Amino acid sequence: MLDIVIILANILLGMSVIGTAACIILFLVAKIFKVHFIEKIIAKLCILFAITWFINISCNILILILTPKTGLSAVVISPVKSISPGQIMLSKDQAIPKKDYEISLSTTDTTMEIALWDYAEEDGDSIQISFNGQPVSNSFQLKNSPKTFSIPTKGKLEIKATKDGSNGITYALYISKTKKTYFNWSDNNGITSYTINNSK
Secondary structure, three states: OHHHHHHHHHHHHHHHHHHHHHHHHHHHHHHHHOOHHHHHHHHHHHHHHHHHHHHHHHHHHHHHHHOOOOHHHHHHOOOEEOOOOOOOOOOOOOOOOOOOEEEEEOOOOOEEEEEEEOOOOOOOOEEEEEEOOEEOOOOEEOOOOOEEEEEEOOEEEEEEEEEOOOOOEEEEEEEOOOOEEEEEEEOOOOEEEEEEEEOO
């Protein structure tokens, strides 16, 4: 939705700027050459482009509302969109509420890509991934650079904290099908789960 609003705002901005410039030019032509019928056209155009300016401003306000916050505020309201895999959110680890999630999909695809990374300071945190009780990976150390995996689009994804570098294990999970990033925290040997429901 955010992408659509941004496109609409840009289109309306272009229309509004061009329309305003056209109104000014027509106004000058009407005054200089005494072309009175143009004045009636200008009045209607002014109303039209006043509306486009108003909608453009409204779109920009909506963009501000929809744009994900950064830093701790984005981490806390997890999940969020428009976060690129590997994006660093905090300079140091900070405990946030540990959460299990339910994710709803509607896709005929049987697999999808996920990415995991340490969204804060690299401090030696390690995790292991399993899906429906079967290991997807061995234990690996979380880095700021994302590590990608392919998993089914239906079932239960579990992420087990196998080593705590300091202040608990912090990680981000990006799911390609939803384009959402989930921020999570776990204590050592803790498990966070993501139940993926697919209606197709």
